[in-house]
Ligand SMILES: NC(=O)c1ccc[n+]([C@@H]2O[C@H](COP(=O)([O-])OP(=O)(O)OC[C@H]3O[C@@H](n4cnc5c(N)ncnc54)[C@H](O)[C@@H]3O)[C@@H](O)[C@H]2O)c1
Ligand SMILES: [Zn+2]
């Protein structure tokens with residue numbers, strides 16, 4: 197079939213709206229008609245080149261919609277099913293899935309390579325085969341994705357809100373609850389309040405933290421962070437240090453979660469100083485792939501048992517966590533509508549990213565229908 201997609205043809209380029217050819221699903225795949233897609237910063241890393249990827253690629257990895265065609269061998273999904281697409285697949289059979297860490301599924305290797313898991317492409321335009329960001333490509337009216345990347349959700353849940361749970365909500369919430377292992381009474385610092393950090397704030401509050409300090413240089417972000425549950429806000433990490441030091445009487449935080457647009461090694465020591473004994477610095481933000489130097493006190497790690505942890509998809513188990521997060525929303529325990537600052541049409545995708553860069557959005561959302 198023919199559909200419309202936003203394609204990145206070269207690093208540093210703009211998203212170009214294309215009429216594209218889309219193949220039917222192969223074995224183990226489904227075609228999805230998108231309702232909405234979030235504008236996550238990770239697609240921006242394709243544009244800046246921070247994240248090495250094989251181009252051209254249909255962007256987008258945070259979406260929801262309805263199944264409109266099922267490929268051979270697909271037995272657990274039907275035409276009409278409402279689904280969230282997850283930015284990492286989970287096969288359910290590799291050692292990591294079996295161990296209960298499906299965010300580290302061996303099939304995740306394919307996320308930025310372009311083709312589907314069987315090595316072939318679904319999208320074509322200008323005589324070229326086009327890859328799919330994270331096997332998804334949610335910047336398209338329709339896409340074909342692996343069943344391994346799909347979570348079926350309850351009929352009736354608003355699909356525009358469900359889209360956000362495909363990456364940002366689950367990544368941020370999980371970074372606080374799972375990766376940082378925050379507990380009742382803890383003190384958490386969330387550095388960067390975009391689509392990810394906003395949900396780390398919500399996760400920290402849901403975990404029962406007594407103090408949640410949200411850090412962002414943009415005043416609008418700090419105001420939203422307060423509405424989402426931050427007890428304190430700061431414009432910089434230094435300002436956050438003063439607050440945390442004061443409220444904890446020098447004991448410092450239990451975790452600091454890095455959710456800025458780009459992670460930088462030079463900032464690690466100031467993040468480590470936000471946490472106390474046994475405190476965790478959780479690195480959720482992506483750094484440039486070539487950045488391999490970080491400034492930090494190794495003695496702090498030893499003497500205070502501080503830890504630095506990476507967090508992929510918030511260490512979440514999508515098939516388990518996504519239905520729970522949606523139900524928490526139904527129960528009034530998780531804000532989703534409030535995360536959407538502005539809606540765009542697909543052909544406004546570059547405008548959406550311009551707003552993200554300017555710090556105007558918690559999350560921008562492309563609405564298809
Ligand atoms: N680990 C994962 O699984 C995963 C998943 C999704 C996204 N990410 C990454 O998470 C990061 C955040 O994504 P997002 O979509 O929320 O981005 P975003 O651009 O929406 O938000 C980033 C926020 O950081 C703030 N910021 C920038 N510099 C800062 C600083 N020095 N101190 C404090 N705040 C600062 C910005 O003002 C902005 O509010 C990106 O690097 C993204 O690629 C990681
Ligand atoms: Zn994302």
Ligand SMILES: [Zn+2]
Pocket residue numbers: 286287288289290291292293294298300301302303
């Ligand atoms: Zn697996």
